[in-house]
Amino acid sequence: MRILHTSDWHLGRSFHREGMLGHQAAYVDHLLDVVAEENVDLVVVAGDIYDRALPPVDAVQLADETFARLAASRAQVVVTSGNHDSVRRLGFGSRLIDAAGVFIRTDPATVGTPVLLDDAHGPVAVYGLPYLDPDALRDGWALPGRSHEVALTEAMRRVRADLDGRAGGTRSVVLAHAFVAGAQPSDSERDISVGGVSLVPTTVFDGVDYAALGHLHGQHTLTDTIRYSGSPLAYSFSEAGHRKGSWLVELGAGGLTGAEFVDAPVPRPLARLRGELDTLLSDPALARHEGAWVQATLTDDVRPEQPMERLRSRFPHALQLSFEPAGGVRPTPVHTPEPGRSDHQIALDFVEAMRGRAADADESALLQLASEACCGDRDLDVIGAS
Known part of the structure; x- marks a missing residue:
C-alpha cells in the first residue's frame, strides 16, 4: 500500500x-x-x-x-x-x-x-x-x-x-x-x-x-x-x-x-536579511533574494528615513522590518514630564529616543503644528466656569 x-x-x-x-x-x-x-x-x-x-x-x-x-x-x-x-x-x-x-x-x-x-x-x-x-x-x-x-x-x-x-x-x-x-x-x-x-x-x-x-x-x-x-x-x-x-x-x-x-511547489522563497540599509540595497550577493518574501533586520546606528519604501525599491516583496542597532538596542527612556515642559518638547524627546537622532528644523515645525492642533484653544471660556 x-x-x-x-x-x-x-x-x-x-x-x-x-x-x-x-x-x-x-x-x-x-x-x-x-x-x-x-x-x-x-x-x-x-x-x-x-x-x-x-x-x-x-x-x-x-x-x-x-x-x-x-x-x-x-x-x-x-x-x-x-x-x-x-x-x-x-x-x-x-x-x-x-x-x-x-x-x-x-x-x-x-x-x-x-x-x-x-x-x-x-x-x-x-x-x-x-x-x-x-x-x-x-x-x-x-x-x-x-x-x-x-x-x-x-x-x-x-x-x-x-x-x-x-x-x-x-x-x-x-x-x-x-x-x-x-x-x-x-x-x-x-x-x-x-x-x-x-x-x-x-x-x-x-x-x-x-x-x-x-x-x-x-x-x-x-x-x-x-x-x-x-x-x-x-x-x-x-x-x-x-x-x-x-x-x-x-x-x-x-x-x-x-x-x-x-x-511541494514553492510559491515564493523566504529570505531573512540583516545589515545596514545601504548595504542591503547595494550588495550584489543579495540579488538572488530580489524575488523573495523578505524579512529584514536593520543594524544602522540611526534609524533610516522611509526604510520600508527604500527596501522595497530592491526587494518589492519585503514584508517585515525590524531594527537592531549594531551597538545594541537602546532602551526607550521613560520620562516624567517636568513642570512647564511643553508638549512640543516632550514630542521632540520621544523622536530622538526612538530614532537615535534629533528632529531637524522641518520635523520640529511639523511636531509644533501637531501639538497645537491637539490642544484646545486656551483662550476659550470653559463651560460652567464662574
Missing part, C-alpha cells in the same frame, strides 16, 4: 497579510498529481485542515473542491481534525462522506474504530486520532492526569485493544495531531500546552507500523515509523530553512518498507 502523508494545510491563512489561498490551491493540484503519478492508494491528512474554527467561505470552498477531487481519484482518504479546526464544522456530514471514500474523523469516541482497507498483503487498519484536548476528555475518559501524553496514551490503549482483537498480520497506521518529543517547533504553530505539559514521547506509538503526525510545520523523522510531514507552505519566516512537502510511505507485508519525501 502506498500512502501519502500530509498535514497542516491551514486553508484560509495569510502570510504577513499576503493571501495564500491561491498558493494553497496550487498545492492541492500538486497533491492530486502525486496521487496519480505515484499510484497512491491512501492519502492521510493529520489535522489542521483550516486555519481557524470559523474559516472564511473561500477556504471552505477550496476544502470542498479538494475532497471532491480526492474522492474521484484512485486514492482513499483519511482526515483528522487538528487544534485549529472546529470538530463540528469539519466533521459535519462525515458519515455520508465516508461512502465516497473520504473518511473524516473528528470524534474522540471513535479513536479505537479504524478505517479498514486492503491491499495484496491483507488488511490495513487506519486509526484517525483527532486533536485530543486533555481537559475536555479528562472526566469522560477518567484520565489520571492533565497532559497530552495521558490523553494520547489512553487513545493508543483503545487502538491496541482493537488491534489485538483482529487477525494476525493486520498492519496499522495511526494519524495524530500532537507535539511529539524530538521535533523542533516553529513560530507559526499555536501553543497546545496544558498546564505547561504538551510533549508526548515517541514510545506512545510503539507497535504501530506507521504514525502520521501533524501539528509541527517542519518535516521530521523521529523514528523510521514516526514522522511529521510538516505544512505544505511556509507560514512564518522561522520556516525559511524548511523543506516543504509530504511523505510517500510504502507498507509491505511486514510493515513499513520505505519512505520518500516529495517536495
Whole structure:
C-alpha cells in the first residue's frame, strides 16, 4: 500500500497579510498529481485542515473542491481534525462522506474504530486520532492526569485493544495531531500546552507500523515509523530553512518498507536579511533574494528615513522590518514630564529616543503644528466656569 502523508494545510491563512489561498490551491493540484503519478492508494491528512474554527467561505470552498477531487481519484482518504479546526464544522456530514471514500474523523469516541482497507498483503487498519484536548476528555475518559501524553496514551490503549482483537498480520497506521518529543517547533504553530505539559514521547506509538503526525510545520523523522510531514507552505519566516512537502510511505507485508519525501511547489522563497540599509540595497550577493518574501533586520546606528519604501525599491516583496542597532538596542527612556515642559518638547524627546537622532528644523515645525492642533484653544471660556 502506498500512502501519502500530509498535514497542516491551514486553508484560509495569510502570510504577513499576503493571501495564500491561491498558493494553497496550487498545492492541492500538486497533491492530486502525486496521487496519480505515484499510484497512491491512501492519502492521510493529520489535522489542521483550516486555519481557524470559523474559516472564511473561500477556504471552505477550496476544502470542498479538494475532497471532491480526492474522492474521484484512485486514492482513499483519511482526515483528522487538528487544534485549529472546529470538530463540528469539519466533521459535519462525515458519515455520508465516508461512502465516497473520504473518511473524516473528528470524534474522540471513535479513536479505537479504524478505517479498514486492503491491499495484496491483507488488511490495513487506519486509526484517525483527532486533536485530543486533555481537559475536555479528562472526566469522560477518567484520565489520571492533565497532559497530552495521558490523553494520547489512553487513545493508543483503545487502538491496541482493537488491534489485538483482529487477525494476525493486520498492519496499522495511526494519524495524530500532537507535539511529539524530538521535533523542533516553529513560530507559526499555536501553543497546545496544558498546564505547561504538551510533549508526548515517541514510545506512545510503539507497535504501530506507521504514525502520521501533524501539528509541527517542519518535516521530521523521529523514528523510521514516526514522522511529521510538516505544512505544505511556509507560514512564518522561522520556516525559511524548511523543506516543504509530504511523505510517500510504502507498507509491505511486514510493515513499513520505505519512505520518500516529495517536495511541494514553492510559491515564493523566504529570505531573512540583516545589515545596514545601504548595504542591503547595494550588495550584489543579495540579488538572488530580489524575488523573495523578505524579512529584514536593520543594524544602522540611526534609524533610516522611509526604510520600508527604500527596501522595497530592491526587494518589492519585503514584508517585515525590524531594527537592531549594531551597538545594541537602546532602551526607550521613560520620562516624567517636568513642570512647564511643553508638549512640543516632550514630542521632540520621544523622536530622538526612538530614532537615535534629533528632529531637524522641518520635523520640529511639523511636531509644533501637531501639538497645537491637539490642544484646545486656551483662550476659550470653559463651560460652567464662574
